[in-house]
Amino acid sequence: MEVTYLKAINSALHEEMRRDENVFVMGEDVADLGGAFKATEGLLDAFGEERVIDTPISEALIVGAGIGAAVLGMRPVVEMQFADFIACAFDQIVNNAATLRYRHGGKAACPLVIRAPSGAGVHGALFHSQNPEAWFTRVPGLKVVAPATAYDAKGILKSAIRDGNPVVYLEHKRLYRSVKEDLPEGDFTVPIGVAEIRKEGGDLSIITYGGTLGQSLDAARIVEKEDGLGVEVLDLRTLLPLDREAILATARKTGKVIVVHEDRLTGGIGGEVSAIIMENAFEFLDGPVRRVAAADAHVAFSGPLEEFILPSTNKIVAAIRSLAAY
Amino acid sequence: MPETNVARGGVEPAPRVEYELQLYYWMKLIRAFEERVSRLHRQNKILGGVYSGAGQEAIVTGICAPLHDGDFVAPLHRDMGVFIMRGVDPGRLMAQLMGKETGLSRGKDSFLHGGDLEHGVFGSTSMLGSSIPVAVGAALKFKMKKDPNVAVAFFGEGASSRGDVHEGMNFAGVHKLPVVFVCENNRYAYSTPLEKQMAIENVADRAVAYGFKGHVCPGNDLLAVLELSERAIARTRAGEGPVLIECKTYRYRGHSEHDAALYRDAEELIEWQSRDPIPSFEFYLEKKGHDIKRVREQIDERVKQTVQAAVDFAESSPLPEPQEALEDIYAPPGAPISPKAPNSSSNGAR
Numbered sequence: 001m002e003v004t005y006l007k008a009i010n011s012a013l014h015e016e017m018r019r020d021e022n023v024f025v026m027g028e029d030v031a032d033l034g035g036a037f038k039a040t041e042g043l044l045d046a047f048g049e050e051r052v053i054d055t056p057i058s059e060a061l062i063v064g065a066g067i068g069a070a071v072l073g074m075r076p077v078v079e080m081q082f083a084d085f086i087a088c089a090f091d092q093i094v095n096n097a098a099t100l101r102y103r104h105g106g107k108a109a110c111p112l113v114i115r116a117p118s119g120a121g122v123h124g125a126l127f128h129s130q131n132p133e134a135w136f137t138r139v140p141g142l143k144v145v146a147p148a149t150a151y152d153a154k155g156i157l158k159s160a161i162r163d164g165n166p167v168v169y170l171e172h173k174r175l176y177r178s179v180k181e182d183l184p185e186g187d188f189t190v191p192i193g194v195a196e197i198r199k200e201g202g203d204l205s206i207i208t209y210g211g212t213l214g215q216s217l218d219a220a221r222i223v224e225k226e227d228g229l230g231v232e233v234l235d236l237r238t239l240l241p242l243d244r245e246a247i248l249a250t251a252r253k254t255g256k257v258i259v260v261h262e263d264r265l266t267g268g269i270g271g272e273v274s275a276i277i278m279e280n281a282f283e284f285l286d287g288p289v290r291r292v293a294a295a296d297a298h299v300a301f302s303g304p305l306e307e308f309i310l311p312s313t314n315k316i317v318a319a320i321r322s323l324a325a326y
Numbered sequence: 327m328p329e330t331n332v333a334r335g336g337v338e339p340a341p342r343v344e345y346e347l348q349l350y351y352w353m354k355l356i357r358a359f360e361e362r363v364s365r366l367h368r369q370n371k372i373l374g375g376v377y378s379g380a381g382q383e384a385i386v387t388g389i390c391a392p393l394h395d396g397d398f399v400a401p402l403h404r405d406m407g408v409f410i411m412r413g414v415d416p417g418r419l420m421a422q423l424m425g426k427e428t429g430l431s432r433g434k435d436s437f438l439h440g441g442d443l444e445h446g447v448f449g450s451t452s453m454l455g456s457s458i459p460v461a462v463g464a465a466l467k468f469k470m471k472k473d474p475n476v477a478v479a480f481f482g483e484g485a486s487s488r489g490d491v492h493e494g495m496n497f498a499g500v501h502k503l504p505v506v507f508v509c510e511n512n513r514y515a516y517s518t519p520l521e522k523q524m525a526i527e528n529v530a531d532r533a534v535a536y537g538f539k540g541h542v543c544p545g546n547d548l549l550a551v552l553e554l555s556e557r558a559i560a561r562t563r564a565g566e567g568p569v570l571i572e573c574k575t576y577r578y579r580g581h582s583e584h585d586a587a588l589y590r591d592a593e594e595l596i597e598w599q600s601r602d603p604i605p606s607f608e609f610y611l612e613k614k615g616h617d618i619k620r621v622r623e624q625i626d627e628r629v630k631q632t633v634q635a636a637v638d639f640a641e642s643s644p645l646p647e648p649q650e651a652l653e654d655i656y657a658p659p660g661a662p663i664s665p666k667a668p669n670s671s672s673n674g675a676r
Contacts, residue, residue, distance in 0.1 A: 024470065050470055056500065063495035064459020068477070069467040071443055072398070073664025076463075092459065092490075095451045103439045103449045105432040106654035140655045164657030225356045 003183045005147075006176035008154035009039050009115075013077065015187065016161045017047050020075060023161055024051040027062055027079030028298075029202035036081050037117055037176055063114060067097050067166075070112040075161055078230075083118035083170060084130045097166040098141035109164040113157070118146075119172040119211045119262060119301045120294070120310055125301035131294070136168050137272070143192055143242040146170040148213035150181045152237055155190030163192060165219070172211040179214070195243035197250070201230035204324055205250040207273055208260040209236040212292075212311055216260050219316035229324055239269055244276055251277045254325050255286035260316055265293040265319035287326035292319045343614075345536040347429040349391060349548060351530050352613060353604055358629045359416060362637065363406070363423060367583045371641075374436040379404035381546070381578040382510055383602035386411055387570070388551030389508050390479060392559050393446075398464040398477040400448040402510060403438045404577065405480050412445040416632055417639030426643040434644035436652065443665035455485035456634045458494035458507070465568075476563050477505045483572075484515025495568070499536035500566035507533075507571040510545065516581040517589040530572035538568045548669035549610065552675055563604025564591045581672035595601035 003011070017023045024047075025040055031054040034041030044052040055062050059080060080086045086093070088176040093114065100110045110141035123143040136144050136173040143165055153171065198213065199220055209217045213235050220231035234250045236243065251257050257277055259270035272292040278290055295309045327645045360380050366372040379386070388408030390399065393412075401408035409419050412551045414430070420427030430440030431449070441449025448464075450457045467473045485491060485511060498505050509529045526532075533540025543554045551573060558569045566665035580587035612618040641656035657663075 053466075056493070056496060058493035060456075060490045061459045061462065061497050064456065064490060064494065065466055065497065066464030068398070068448075068460035068463025068465070069470075071460075071665070072464055072467045073447065074467050075468070075663075077665055083496065091451075091453050091456060095453050096460065097659040099451065100449075101657055102654050103431045103435045103451075104441045104443060104654075105430050108441065108443050108665065109661055111657075111663055143656075164661050164663055186630060192595070218394075235597075255448075 001142055001182065002176050002180050005150045005153045005179040006037060006039060008150040009171060010041055011235070012154040012157040012237050012308070013022060013040060013043060014046060016158055017043065017051065018117060022073060023036045023077060024053065024069075025077050025079070026053040026055055026066065028057055028081045029053055030054060030079050031132055036206045037077065037173065039115070039171070040079065060092050063089040063092035063095050063112075064096065066112045067092065067100065067110055070110045071100070073187065075111045077115060078162060080114065080116040081084055082128050083116035084115070084127045086090035086116050088136070088250070089114075089176065091100040092144070092164065093136065094139050098121060103163075110162050110166045112166045113160045113169055114166065115169045115171060117173045118170045119174055120299045120306065121174045121211065123301065124173070124299070124308070125297050129299035131170070131261070132233070133170055133239050133263055134268050137269055141165065142240060143238065144170070145192055145238050146172070146210035147174070147237060148175065148179070148210050148235055152234055153188050154183060155188050156185070156237065159192050160190045162189070165190070172253045188232060190237070191239045191282050193219045193241050193243060195234055195236045195238070195246035197232065199231065201254065202321060203254060204258070205232045205234060205254045205257050206254040206260055206316070206320075207234045207236060207247060207250065209239065210259045211266070213260040215311065216316055217279070218313045222317050223324075226233050228326070229320065231320060234320045235313055236269075242272065242276070244318055246275055247273055248281050249286055251281045252284040253282050256326070258290045258292060258294045258319050258323060260311060262311060264272055264296055266296050268293050277324040287323050288325050290319055292302040292316050335544050342656065345613070346611065347621065347625075349387055349552070350509070350607055350621070351628065352391070352407070353548065353607065354532060355629045355632060356383045356386065357604060358412055358633050359636070360406055361674065362633050364583055366423070366578065366637070373425070376423070376583040377437065378577065378579040378583065379406055381598065381602065382512060382575045383407055383646055384548040384551050384574060385545045385573045386605070388548050389506075389555045391552060393478065394475065394557045396446065396473065396475045397476065397617070398446050398448065398461065400450055400461045400477070400479045401438060402451060402454070402480040402482055402485070404482070406438065408441065408480065409447055410446050412442070414442045414445050414447060416636035420636040421639035421643045424640045424643075426640055427644040427646045428507045428639070432650065433468045434653065451626065455481055455491040455564045457481070458491045461505055462503060464493040465498065465505035466501065468504050469501065472662045474563065475504065476559055478508060479505065480508045480510060481522065481534070482515065483509060483511040483513070483523060483529050484518070486532075487515070487523055494606045495570070496530075496534045498568040499538050502565075504562050504565070506562050507568065507570040509542055510575055511572055512575050514577070514581070514590070516585070517610070528568050533570040537567070538570065540570040540572065542574065543615070544573045545575035546598075546601045550601055558621050623641035
């Protein structure tokens with residue numbers, strides 16, 4: 001049966017709550033409403049208000065209470081209604097959850113999942129469009145994931161819930177209903193920390209994740225058809241820890257790499273991926289590592305502004321052609 | 327490991343006489359331990375920030391004494407005594423302060439950021455008040471699992487200005503969670519006096535806004551703290567919801583050992599020292615018929631041995647190996663998730 005990215009998240013939550021009674025869900029409007037995007041729909045009926053908890057508008061509480069329950073053996077899955085609001089819980093995530101095991105001498109675990117609907121392209125404007133991954137990808141103790149397919153959305157969420165560490169789970173809003181695929185019946189997981197080749201190619205590599213995987217694949221098909229270029233597309237899936245081997249393998253294979261992400265250019269994950277390649281695969285490169293990312297602006301509301309700021313299939317096609325000609 | 331010579335909280339209050347002597351021992355041990363820490367800091371044997379709770383011993387003693395195994399406590403940075411009261415080995419605590427391998431965090435952080443969940447002590451961060459939502463989450467777990475436990479969150483009047491405190495208390499009130507909020511109001515947030523922190527007299531007055539009771543008590547009076555905490559903790563444990571206990575007190579030393587606290591009036595310090603919790607409890611014991619001189623000598627000797635054993639253990643412990651900096655960042659697959667239940671047998675003399 002064809003399942004949307006959103007439904008995949010929802011069914012992962014249902015299945016994990018059924019599998020493990022220590023899993024519970026907490027956040028703003030997650031119970032009665034089933035979440036602002038319906039990601040937690042049906043959980044209240046299935047598991048009751050003890051395990052599906054509506055909170056006040058209190059992001060620090062949501063994450064902080066998640067930490068308190070997690071250190072006592074629970075597996076909370078907490079929701080930030082929009083990833084933008086995660087800023088209100090920043091201290092709890094980076095200072096409290098991330099350092100927890102370190103400061104307890106390795107004798108504590110924090111199995112906490114923080115789900116955060118992120119991303120632009122839905123006319124969400126400044127405070128409903130952000131991609132906050134880079135705030136977290138340099139914080140030891142955290143894991144950061146950003147699935148791009150329905151299969152991964154489900155399989156990575158299950159892995160995150162079963163992990164012993166705090167995981168920031170970024171789900172891209174634009175993919176909720178636009179991305180769908182047939183999913184196998186029964187339980188499956190996708191490992192955290194492992195990237196996936198989405199399309200093989202020999203001339204050039206695109207390294208991407210989340211909201212820009214679809215655009216990258218579209219661009220790869222266009223240049224394949226129109227220019228005869230073989231573009232390999234690597235989906236990072238996990239942003240912390242990065243799959244260095246997969247990054248280096250594709251860089252060594254094609255010698256030309258473009259990193260694509262919807263997050264802003266400066267300080268984005270593209271810089272880190274680029275540095276990994278420079279330090280470890282420099283002699284394999286036939287051109288500079290290029291980046292296609294959001295402009296260093298806030299994600300503006302008005303159509304022409306948002307379009308100008310965000311990456312797109314056309315911008316990726318242009319970058320491919322430019323680098324191929326280098 | 328040194329002889330710990332302390333009992334975990336949760337001691338049966340009978341026979342009362344013995345219990346009261348134990349309370350006296352705990353206050354003396356906490357005071358002596360902290361005084362030794364301050365001295366070691368002056369000798370450069372302890373580096374970094376040291377935040378003395380000297381003068382506030384009656385609060386941790388009175389709040390922690392009625393706690394049970396399995397209860398969860400999030401101490402403040404000035405609550406060294408919580409670790410001692412919960413049965414954490416003083417040697418490991420001293421090793422923590424010296425950055426030794428045998429410390430609670432294996433050298434990863436100093437002072438009270440190292441927790442010991444096996445003894446139900448959560449290591450707080452420096453972001454004061456951020457442990458309030460954590461304690462609320464622990465209480466949520468207790469309620470969900472119908473555990474007969476309570477969570478206790480210590481915070482200062484300084485931390486009470488932070489949003490985390492409001493968010494945590496509000497949620498605890500909504501869900502009637504088994505959590506006890508303990509405000510140690512020592513009148514200063516570093517250098518900032520009470521009147522610049524809040525426009526009302528008591529932090530406890532805020533409890534009504536969250537739908538539970540707030541109590542004010544003289545924090546330097548052990549018996550007053552104990553009487554209130556026994557009652558409040560029992561009620562919270564019985565499912566009656568959160569409670570806020572505000573203990574009025576005073577810190578003798580500066581915010582940290584680096585701070586001479588010249589912003590305070592010398593008279594104010596003297597006034598509070600005249601209400602020191604230890605002599606006033608000695609006075610009580612004497613009135614109850616103890617030969618206080620003899621009791622003091624005996625207890626001082628036990629305290630001295632315990633503190634010295636802790637220092638000896640810490641000083642003889644190795645520093646961590648440099649590459650251990652990369653350990654304990656992530657829980658590996660299959661690592662135990664919940665702390666092992668604390669040993670229910672007492673590890674010390676009563």
